[in-house]
Amino acid sequence: MYIVVGATGGSVLLTPESGSPEVVSATGFAAAVRAAPPDTRWVWDETGRWYPDLLASGVRVERCVDLRLSHAILRNSVLTNDSELATAAPGPWDRARVEKREQDDALFAIDEDVELAGEADPVAEWELQQAAVAASAEPGRIQRLLAAESAGALIAAEMQFTGMPWRPDVHDDILTALLGRRPKQGERPAKLQALLDEVQRLLDVSDLNPDSPAELLKGLARGGVLATSTRSWELKKIKHPAIGPLLEYKKLSRLASANGWSWLETWVHDGRFRPDYVVGGVVTGRWATSGGGALQLPKQIRSAVVADEGWKLVVADAAQLEPRILAAMAGDRDMVTAGAAGDLYAGIVASGAIDTREHAKVALLGAMYGATQGDGGRLMPQLARAYPKAIAMVEDAARAGEKGEIVTTRLGRSSPLPGDTWRTLQDEAYGEVATPAAADRARSYARSWGRFTRNFIVQGTAAEWALCWMASLRNRLTDLGGGEWFVDTAHLVFFLHDEVVVHTPAHLAERVVEEVRAAATDAGRLLFGALPAEFPLTVATVDNYGQAK
DNA sequence: GTACTGGGCCAC
DNA sequence: AAACGTGGCCCAGTAC
Structure with missing residues (x-):
């Protein structure tokens, strides 16, 4: 059974599959979700708009339909291109996602342009979507995609809610070991400065500026090094004593600017890194993230991701996906x-x-x-x-x-x-x-x-496999139980295209490993049915992310 | 000050 | 070895 969630003024309108609609307050909504049967499918315009508050109230949703994400798929898919939904003019359901910042400004308040009573009525949209799926040549195919995408939306919200365990002290130790002590604002870290001094000395160019590609090229030329670009792999081909320290400077300088102390202050709070995942943010269906660069965490700093005391990280990646x-x-x-x-x-x-x-x-x-x-x-x-x-x-x-x-x-x-x-x-x-x-x-x-x-x-298709893998894993982790949700239970904390990280109480780690593998088999079946395609995983149970791989 | 672009590099 | 896909982010440089 499903219940469509809409906003009306400052309240929430709940329209069940059968029975009459009901208006509840924001807090009443959390209570209603808690009281509903667990297999209820909550149909809402956007997961990021409703779920974070539920999570904050300690309420978990098992299944949902994210109408905006589903709409985007249905509008473009060749499987539903004759539907009323796909042939209609672009409307409010084609808008970009609600930014997290906007949500923080107005939790349950409704913007004028996304007023749900009118053309953006979720009940009407839900009907159009069901009709589009039903009329599709292969309803099962697109149905599975929509289910996986919506499950992904729930997972993204949950991962942001729990965050990835991150030890600022360990991160700081890594930075200090590589760069020297944290410098004052606007100053170069000691090791970077030392490398730069050496480069300038070896080239005999005292004002070489390494931070601007154009300036660096000129500086190198003045030192007698003719390079066509300042790309590392180009510089590597050049034989000159200054190239070694210059390459090291570039490597460390990247670390300092992209994942240095200011990154740590901006993105890690209360021992957790909480990236803003953008489900379906890439044309291919891969996820993107906004802020924090979660999909590009350099290997250098992954050992700052440390499991809590008494917990483990299960890191699994799909080999040659x-x-x-x-x-x-x-x-x-x-x-x-x-x-x-x-x-x-x-x-x-x-x-x-x-x-x-x-x-x-x-x-x-x-x-x-x-x-x-x-x-x-x-x-x-x-x-x-x-x-x-x-x-x-x-x-x-x-x-x-x-x-x-x-x-x-x-x-x-x-x-x-x-x-x-x-x-x-x-x-x-x-x-x-x-x-x-x-x-x-x-x-x-x-x-x-x-x-x-x-x-x-x-x-x-790999992104679809990964979504099915995660969706299945999420259900399996729920079934594992262990106590109070998130407080005592294993849960996903990170996702990277073909890799997941589960934070789990140590005593559940072995069972988590089994479930991660079983979920990969589920995903293969969901996509390819009986074809005996193997999707082997590399799985590691570790105390910190740096120990995996 | 803000907006945009290109170079470079990180991840998959 | 370096040209072959999807991205995000930082920085410098430039336009307004």
Whole structure:
């Protein structure tokens, strides 16, 4: 049974599947959720607008429908493109998510432009969405995607609520060891200054400014070092005594500016790092984060993520996820078999298709990214001979993109159409006044969009697998129990594309490991049914995140 | 002061 | 080895 949640004035309007609507206060809403049967599906406009307050009141929601996220999928999906929802003009359900800051300003207060009584009525939208799914050629497919996306929204809110355990003292120790003591505002950390002094001395350029690429290039030139750019991998090729300390300066300088003391003060509070996850924030369906750079935590500082006393971190990542997704969605049994024993790349070598593991890896990555040069590009024909179905699938996706067509993931997330510039360029290339240069440019843009669609189907389907994995894991962790929710129970605290971190009481850790693996099997079945595609995990039970991998 | 862009680098 | 996908963030430089 579902209950649609809407706002009316300062109150909450609850419209159940059967029975009459009810108006409750904000606090009454939390009580109503607590009192409802646990399998109630709460249908609301946006999870980030309702769930944080419920969590703060100690109320957990098992299932929801996030109408905004679902709307975005249904509007674009080829599986529902005939629906009333998809053919209507863009409306309030197409707006961007409510920013967290705005939510803080006005918790249950309603903005004029998102007034729910009118055209943004969640009851009407919910009906349109159900109709769109029901009329779809494959309702089960899109249904699973919507369920996974909404579960993801709940998980994102819960992870932000609990936060990832973070020890500022350990972080500070790491910074101090690498950079020296925390400097005064506007000063360079001691070790950075020492490295810079050395670079300037070795180049004999006393005013070299390392922090501006353009200035650095000029400074290097004055010291007799001719570089074409200041990229680390370019500088590495140059033999000069100043290059070593310069590269070290760049590395440490990045750490200081991106994840240094000011990051710590801004993003870690009360021993927790609480990133703002943006579910479906990437076109492919991957998550993004806003603020704190949670998806780019450098390995250098991961040991500051320390389990609480008496707790453990279970860190699990899906090994070679994207190539396995490619094999499974293409139904390429030979490639699936190559991955069955554990290491897919080793399996490809064992099958005789490619000579070394390293070559197998770059060839496969090249197939998914659209490599044309280097080892990746060179090995493609070999890979295509050994695994024709898998390679044909990504090649077809690339050809579709080059023609400006839409491609779709396993569960039904469709790619956007290329923009106006793209179309104009293509049209010009075939027009009356076409020049060779225009044709080249058009071809280059077309190929570029082909690489996007090629990657979209794999990355997007991998994102679906990861959502199903997490959704299943969340249910399994709930079933594990252990006491008061979050206080005594294992829960997700971090997600990174193909990797999860569970914070768990130490005595539950072994069972969490089993559930994480079982959830991966669930995800494989949800996406690929009976096809025996393996999605092995690397799992580590550790005291700090730095010990994993 | 704010808004935007490009260079660079971190993650997957 | 360095060109091949998705991002975010920081910084410097520039335009307004």
